[in-house]
Amino acid sequence: MAGRRMISPAPEPPFLAACRRRQVPHTPIWIMRQAGRYLPEYRQVRSQAEFATLLRRPELAAEVTLQPLRRFPLDAAILFSDIMTPLQGMGVDLSFEPGPVVKEPIRTDAAIDGLAQLVPERDVPFVLESVRLVRAGLPSGVPLIGFAGGPFTLFCYLVCGRPSKEFGTARSFLYASPESAERLLARLADAMAAYLRAQAAAGAQALMLFESWAGLLAPREFERFALGAVRRTVAALQGIGVPLIYYVNQGSALMECVAGLDVDVIGVDWRAPLGVLRRKLGPGKAVQGNLDPAALFASPQDLRRHAGRVLDEAGSAPGHIFNLGHGIWPETDPDAVARLVDYVHEATAR
Ligand code: 1CP
Numbered sequence: 001m002a003g004r005r006m007i008s009p010a011p012e013p014p015f016l017a018a019c020r021r022r023q024v025p026h027t028p029i030w031i032m033r034q035a036g037r038y039l040p041e042y043r044q045v046r047s048q049a050e051f052a053t054l055l056r057r058p059e060l061a062a063e064v065t066l067q068p069l070r071r072f073p074l075d076a077a078i079l080f081s082d083i084m085t086p087l088q089g090m091g092v093d094l095s096f097e098p099g100p101v102v103k104e105p106i107r108t109d110a111a112i113d114g115l116a117q118l119v120p121e122r123d124v125p126f127v128l129e130s131v132r133l134v135r136a137g138l139p140s141g142v143p144l145i146g147f148a149g150g151p152f153t154l155f156c157y158l159v160c161g162r163p164s165k166e167f168g169t170a171r172s173f174l175y176a177s178p179e180s181a182e183r184l185l186a187r188l189a190d191a192m193a194a195y196l197r198a199q200a201a202a203g204a205q206a207l208m209l210f211e212s213w214a215g216l217l218a219p220r221e222f223e224r225f226a227l228g229a230v231r232r233t234v235a236a237l238q239g240i241g242v243p244l245i246y247y248v249n250q251g252s253a254l255m256e257c258v259a260g261l262d263v264d265v266i267g268v269d270w271r272a273p274l275g276v277l278r279r280k281l282g283p284g285k286a287v288q289g290n291l292d293p294a295a296l297f298a299s300p301q302d303l304r305r306h307a308g309r310v311l312d313e314a315g316s317a318p319g320h321i322f323n324l325g326h327g328i329w330p331e332t333d334p335d336a337v338a339r340l341v342d343y344v345h346e347a348t349a350r
Contacts (some may be wrong), residue, residue, distance in 0.1 A: 013141045015075040019206060019243035019264050021286050021319035027311065027348035028075030029341055030145075032247075032267075033327030034068040035080045039334060041067050051096045055085055056126045062133035069142060071334065072341045075321075076143050076206070077134060079199070081127055083149030083210055084157065086195045089123030091116040092158065105161035107173065112184045118191040120198035131202035146204030148195050150211030150246070151188040151229035158184070167213055174217075174225055185229035193236035200242050208245040208267070209233065212326075215250025215269075223257050234262050245288060249326055255280035270325030274313040286319030293324045296336040303336060304343050311347060 012020075015028040036042055045054065045064055054060045065080040084092075084100040092115070093103040106112060120128060134144050157163070159170040174181045196207045214226035230246065237244060247267030248258060258266055259281045266285050268277050270292040278287055295306040307322075314320035322344045328337070 010140055013075065013143050015143050015321060016205065016243065018319060018321045019245070019286055021264075021317075023318055023350075025350055026345045027314075027320055027322050029322035029344045030074045030076040030078065031068070031328050031337060032078075032324050034072075034074065034078060034337075035064045036328070037330035038328055038332040038337075039067055039071070051082075051098065055081055058126050058129040058133050061126075061130040062137060065130070065134045065144075066137050068337075069138065072338055073345065074142070074341060076145050077138055078145040078147060078208070079127070079131060079134060079204065081130070081147070083147070083154065083212075085127060086118055086120070086124055086148065086191060087154060087158065089116075089120070090118050090191060097162075099163035100157050102158055102161045105169075106158045106184065107169075109180055109183070112180060112187065115184075115187055118194055120195050124195070128198055128202040131199055131204055135203040143205035144203065145206045145208050145245070146196060146199030146202075147208040147210060148192040148233075150209045150214060150226065150248075151185045151192060151233065152214045152217075152226035153210060153212045154188050154192075155181070155185055155225075155229075156213045158188075167216060171216060171221075174221055178224075181225060182228070185225055186232060189229040189232035190236065193233045196233070196237060197240065200240055204242065206243045206245060207237070207240070208247060209263075211246065211248045211251075214248055215254070219254060219257065222254050227257055227261065231261065238262065247288070252277060259285065265319075265321065267323065268325065274310060274320070275315060278315065278317070283317070286321065287314065288321040288323050290323070290325040291340075293326055293329050293332070296324075296328070296332045296340065300336075300339055303339060304347075307340055307343055308347060311344070 014024040017024045018028050061080045065077055069077055095101050156167040156170040159173050160167050214222055244263040245265040245267055246263045249269050252272035255277055265288050266281055267288040268290045270290045274290055291310050
């Protein structure tokens with residue numbers, strides 16, 4: 001047997017194991033918007049380059065993606081990009097001020113049909129190059145999450161043209177021109193499937209859809225428009241071999257609708273306890289969430305208590321990924337993130 005060694009396969013990273021509802025050595029944690037403005041090192045890079053430039057320069061996008069991983073023992077990285085990036089690849093003229101502003105909002109069939117088909121390798125090669133660079137720089141136990149906007153969330157920005165509290169123009173479009181709305185949503189659904197598939201081919205190890213604004217919809221409109229479109233994306237990704245995560249902000253009233261979606265993980269905001277949401281989702285889904293981002297402003301002792309409550313609510317069944325219920329705020333103290341990550345790891349070590 002001289003010279004021969006048994007090489008046991010590397011253990012599955014806790015984040016991927018939790019996505020698949022397997023046993024984990026500790027509850028994995030990552031933070032929505034973990035690469036961003038609350039980090040001085042991000043602001044440093046950002047002071048040298050516009051946000052739009054960061055997105056298009058793979059070495060900068062990769063650097064910013066890796067920054068939070070150097071500070072905190074997070075269980076996953078998320079690609080630094082924006083949900084609007086692939087729309088630029090489809091010919092949409094937009095700027096970041098800092099939220100996305102679309103020069104000519106899309107409100108007619110002619111404008112919908114004028115959207116170019118997205119061919120990721122041709123139209124957004126810099127995103128795929130960023131994925132490759134990040135993978136090369138990440139330790140093997142820390143998977144990279146690729147992402148796209150949920151079709152309805154992209155629809156909101158395209159129809160309204162800019163950030164909005166209620167996205168009234170987009171929501172009234174659903175009622176005024178439902179067939180046109182479905183047409184635009186189908187275009188977006190297909191484009192995001194192609195975009196996510198290309199990210200996985202470039203090395204992304206999980207894929208997340210950010211449906212930030214579908215929680216504004218009534219249940220029937222959510223089902224018809226938002227879920228209808230995301231089902232189309234998910235159907236086009238079946239068999240892709242990496243876990244799929246569907247995050248729906250303000251979606252606690254929609255969990256029964258979402259339970260039937262063919263994804264591995266449902267991401268949720270903080271407005272309902274995880275235990276209640278898990279019961280509605282059933283045993284076939286892992287959950288990701290759901291600490292209020294505001295809780296990071298609590299004293300260290302209280303932060304542990306709030307995070308502990310999320311862990312208690314998640315329960316002992318496998319399939320919980322700790323996260324905030326929405327993106328971290330720019331005013332957050334990075335030391336609070338460090339304490340949260342350590343606490344979740346210590347409290348759940350098995
Ligand atoms: O000035 C700057 O630095 C730009 C601010 C910024 C950043 C840091 C924008 C503009 N986008 C991003 C990065 C970003 N956006 C990431 C990667 C960073 C990470 O997660 O660590 C991701 C995943 C997003 C996703 C995104 N963009 C979403 C979905 C998640 C969510 O928060 O709901 C949405 C809705 C957007 C649109 C967008 N882009 C930028 C802003 C400020 C916004 C929000 C606008 C609004 O409030 O409607």
